[in-house]
Amino acid sequence: MSTLIDAFDLDGDVALVTGGAGLLGREICEGLADHGATVVVADPAAEEGQAVADSIGENGQFRSLDITKAEAVEETVASVIDEFGSLDVLVNTAYPRNKNYGQRYEEMTLADWRENVDLHLNSYFYSSYCASMAMKDQADGGSIINLGSVYGVQAPDFGVYDGTGMTSPVEYSAIKGGILNLVRYMASYLGEYDVRVNAVSPGGVFDGQDEQFVENYERRTPLGRMAAPEDMVGPVVFLASDAAGYVTGHNLVVDGGWTIK
Numbered sequence: 001m002s003t004l005i006d007a008f009d010l011d012g013d014v015a016l017v018t019g020g021a022g023l024l025g026r027e028i029c030e031g032l033a034d035h036g037a038t039v040v041v042a043d044p045a046a047e048e049g050q051a052v053a054d055s056i057g058e059n060g061q062f063r064s065l066d067i068t069k070a071e072a073v074e075e076t077v078a079s080v081i082d083e084f085g086s087l088d089v090l091v092n093t094a095y096p097r098n099k100n101y102g103q104r105y106e107e108m109t110l111a112d113w114r115e116n117v118d119l120h121l122n123s124y125f126y127s128s129y130c131a132s133m134a135m136k137d138q139a140d141g142g143s144i145i146n147l148g149s150v151y152g153v154q155a156p157d158f159g160v161y162d163g164t165g166m167t168s169p170v171e172y173s174a175i176k177g178g179i180l181n182l183v184r185y186m187a188s189y190l191g192e193y194d195v196r197v198n199a200v201s202p203g204g205v206f207d208g209q210d211e212q213f214v215e216n217y218e219r220r221t222p223l224g225r226m227a228a229p230e231d232m233v234g235p236v237v238f239l240a241s242d243a244a245g246y247v248t249g250h251n252l253v254v255d256g257g258w259t260i261k
């Protein structure tokens with residue numbers, strides 16, 4: 001008899017994780033592999049990406065991939081299917097941005113806005129699109145998970161940046177809001193093919209930020225701390241697995257309660 005624990009088993013599934021060498025990506029790759037998936041760690045950062053694949057062991061493989069390059073995305077999806085026989089899970093956790101990304105509202109330019117929207121939103125669209133076109137022809141469909149953000153759901157609380165010199169760039173809100181509604185469109189269109197499309201929206205993840213910022217952020221967060229990268233693993237594994245077999249078009253907010261206030 002199969003149990004609920006079996007539903008979280010990803011044995012036999014092939015997962016492609018873009019940005020797999022990043023702060024969240026590497027934890028997500030390891031979590032998917034721990035649950036039995038074969039994981040393709042896809043990232044332009046070769047040394048870091050190879051290290052993630054090596055730490056996974058025989059179920060891990062590194063591919064150099066820049067998701068802003070359409071042909072490279074097409075080739076990667078095709079080559080994963082060619083080598084492993086299917087693509088069951090795509091997780092987009094890449095974080096492409098240009099050299100001016102992160103500027104204050106007054107300093108941004110239209111050229112930077114356009115470039116960052118193109119690098120991030122358009123790449124999440126096209127990689128999701130290519131994966132979905134492959135998955136819809138598979139008997140078991142597939143699961144696509146895009147990383148959103150609390151800032152795709154609600155406006156920044158600029159008070160948390162007081163005294164820090166930090167900010168949240170305006171294009172990030174548009175990019176993440178766009179990704180969340182893209183997920184809904186794709187979930188609606190692809191439901192009949194058993195391709196589930198969901199988002200995981202983290203709150204701020206601790207990464208050695210300015211102490212004042214961390215204090216401000218933690219004070220505003222019901223669970224009283226910033227997220228740890230590992231906090232994203234359970235939600236991603238859940239959405240990837242059969243345990244979430246009837247979950248699609250959902251935005252799983254993982255924010256310690258930030259967005260309820």
Ligand SMILES: NC(=O)c1ccc[n+]([C@@H]2O[C@H](COP(=O)([O-])OP(=O)(O)OC[C@H]3O[C@@H](n4cnc5c(N)ncnc54)[C@H](O)[C@@H]3O)[C@@H](O)[C@H]2O)c1
Nearest residue numbers: 019021022023024045066067094095096147149202204205
């Ligand atoms: N860290 C946070 O506080 C936080 C909060 C909310 C949402 N998020 C979202 O989570 C995702 C991951 O964020 P992170 O903090 O792990 O970022 P990160 O910068 O630590 O890692 C991002 C990874 O993406 C890779 N990357 C960059 N450009 C790429 C490209 N063109 N193609 C493929 N890979 C590329 C980088 O090499 C890196 O390994 C992003 O979508 C981000 O918006 C992060």
